[in-house]
Amino acid sequence: MAGYEWITLTTDYGLSDGFAGVLHGVIAAQAPWVRVVDITHQVPPGDVSRGAAVLAQAVPYFPPAVHVGVVDPGVGTARRAVAIQTPRGILVGPDNGLLAGATDALGGAISVVRLTNRSWFRPDVSHTFHGRDVFAPVAARLAAGVPLADAGPALDPATLVRLPEPVMELGDGYLEAEVVTVDRFGNVQLAAPATALDGLGEHLLVGGVRATRADTFADGQPGRLIVYVDSAGKVALAVNGGRAVVAPGVTPGDVLRITAT
Numbered sequence: 001m002a003g004y005e006w007i008t009l010t011t012d013y014g015l016s017d018g019f020a021g022v023l024h025g026v027i028a029a030q031a032p033w034v035r036v037v038d039i040t041h042q043v044p045p046g047d048v049s050r051g052a053a054v055l056a057q058a059v060p061y062f063p064p065a066v067h068v069g070v071v072d073p074g075v076g077t078a079r080r081a082v083a084i085q086t087p088r089g090i091l092v093g094p095d096n097g098l099l100a101g102a103t104d105a106l107g108g109a110i111s112v113v114r115l116t117n118r119s120w121f122r123p124d125v126s127h128t129f130h131g132r133d134v135f136a137p138v139a140a141r142l143a144a145g146v147p148l149a150d151a152g153p154a155l156d157p158a159t160l161v162r163l164p165e166p167v168m169e170l171g172d173g174y175l176e177a178e179v180v181t182v183d184r185f186g187n188v189q190l191a192a193p194a195t196a197l198d199g200l201g202e203h204l205l206v207g208g209v210r211a212t213r214a215d216t217f218a219d220g221q222p223g224r225l226i227v228y229v230d231s232a233g234k235v236a237l238a239v240n241g242g243r244a245v246v247a248p249g250v251t252p253g254d255v256l257r258i259t260a261t
Contacts, residue, residue: 008066009036009037010054012043030137053189067092072093075130080094081135082155085110092135115152121134179251188250190256201261211224219240222240226244
């Protein structure tokens with residue numbers, strides 16, 4: 001059976017310890033021909049929502065691959081470990097909402113299994129490092145073309161955990177949307193598509209802060225807040241030469257109101 005030439009890794013392990021590197025080692029020991037790409041290991045610790053957003057926005061740009069996601073504050077508990085077959089690859093990780101958006105981005109679940117076949121795991125499974133002992137070795141086997149059905153019993157895709165839908169509301173002259181992510185530049189991504197800005201005009205108030213519509217960062221005056229459509233097609237905030245997150249003083253999960261002036 002044909003396998004996959006690529007495995008991606010998205011975790012909250014950071015780079016100051018050896019955790020991310022160990023995943024590479026486990027995969028290389030089982031499937032040395034596979035090319036491994038680190039999407040990121042800098043998801044804030046335990047931030048499943050942030051990890052889910054990063055993963056969902058990244059996976060469509062890869063060729064068919066096995067995508068490993070590990071942001072897993074429930075590691076070692078009764079939460080399920082799963083693998084999800086989609087039309088454009090397989091997702092492997094905890095069933096805590098991390099994989100749901102990426103599943104949608106890859107065309108939806110064709111089949112889902114619960115990872116219970118211990119012969120696929122490392123011999124001694126740690127209670128706290130399933131990335132090393134469960135998810136990485138499973139990904140290597142799937143990349144090698146071993147059938148997904150051999151990993152464990154089938155699950156109903158409808159039972160997969162999904163995170164709550166982020167808040168978004170459009171009204172007469174206003175948009176309210178939840179902050180989904182804040183990137184390393186301080187740009188703020190909202191849970192609203194580009195079309196949500198239609199009809200709001202060029203001059204806006206964002207949480208009481210004056211802002212203008214723009215297409216590029218340089219379109220804004222230095223130090224002034226702009227509202228733009230980011231590379232994921234979402235409404236976002238930026239400051240030319242600064243950090244947009246500071247102006248309205250928000251964090252992921254907050255809801256911002258944008259109004260026409």
